Amino acid sequence: MRVMVVEDDENLRVAVAAQLRGAGLEVDTAPDIPTADRAFTATTYACVVFDRMLDGLDAIDYVQHRRSLGWTAPVLFLTARDTVHDRVAGFAHGGDDYLVKPFAIEELTARVLKLCHRAGAGRPTxxxxxxxxxxxxxxxxxxxxxxxxxxxxxxxxxxxxxxxxxxxxxxxxxxxxxxxxxxxxxxxxxxxxxxxxxxxxxxxxxxxxxxxxxxxxx
Structure with missing residues (x-):
């Protein structure tokens, strides 16, 4: 299964990608939304991990737009914004899971794997x-x-x-x-x-x- 990690912090992006690859996943990475958007036109992902704030842009706005076009890839938001309002906004705009920074990378891996498996492994096409x-x-x-x-x-x-x-x-x-x-x-x-x-x-x-x-x- 292939996943995408969209994170502008290079160290965190590399660490998350390495951990997910170690769990048996194929991983693509992007430092910003335009780079990720180009990848989404060519590749279907079992899960996408978004840092919520990317170069001053809120990723939930991008995800909401993609949802309006029929995109249903499971999305997990990473964010330092931990209020109930922030979490509700993440789900309301098309997110499927929400993990607050700082987080244990093992927990992130477990959540990503569950989203991937939920996407329909073993079912008819x-x-x-x-x-x-x-x-x-x-x-x-x-x-x-x-x-x-x-x-x-x-x-x-x-x-x-x-x-x-x-x-x-x-x-x-x-x-x-x-x-x-x-x-x-x-x-x-x-x-x-x-x-x-x-x-x-x-x-x-x-x-x-x-x-x-x-x-x-x-």
Whole structure:
């Protein structure tokens, strides 16, 4: 699996890349957003690690823009900004994980590996149900041929539901496979609500009261 590390501190960039390579990952690095952006046009990444502040630019704005174009690669933000507001902003703008500096590099590696594995290792290349198409390699979702804009977390939840189409998936199942830590109350429900809104058309995600959710045509 290939990951990208976008970090303007050269020493930290080299150290993180070396640690991730030692964990068996292929690693590309970039010192700034323009360099990373060029790489994203040519390469699909299982995870991207962003230093949040790069040359005075906030990476969450870039990630939000990429999400609007259908980009769903899992994103982990590194930052010295540790307020609740900052963390919420990171998730709201398309981040999937958020690690505050200074951090243990072993923890970063564990989080990156989990995001990579969550991206769909071992699943079919494309999952299809009715007019829904989930491309596990390109991290793209289409409904009736229309490309949808999903965050990495929304993609992970939808991909898991699609991989178990017709089956009841519990809230605990989703948390285990799509979150690194126990999410705050109602976060799973909020992600499902956003997915339903973005999918449009006839409803595909159904609530099975007292049990969980099921992806199906009816």
């Amino acid at each position: 494309v999952l299809r149900h009715a007019d829904l198409e989930v491309d596990c390699i390109r991290h793209e979702v289409r409904r009736a041929g229309v490309l949808l804009s999903l965050s990495g977390l929304e993609f992970a939840v939808l991909e898991y539901l699609a991989a178990h189409a017709g089956q009841v998936v519990t809230r605990a199942d989703l948390i285990e496979h799509c979150w690194d830590d126990e999410p705050m109350a109602n976060v799973v429900e909020a992600v499902i609500k956003r997915l339903r809104r973005k999918l449009h058309g006839p409803e595909l995600i159904h609530t099975v009261h007292g049990h969980g959710y099921r992806l199906g045509s009816a």
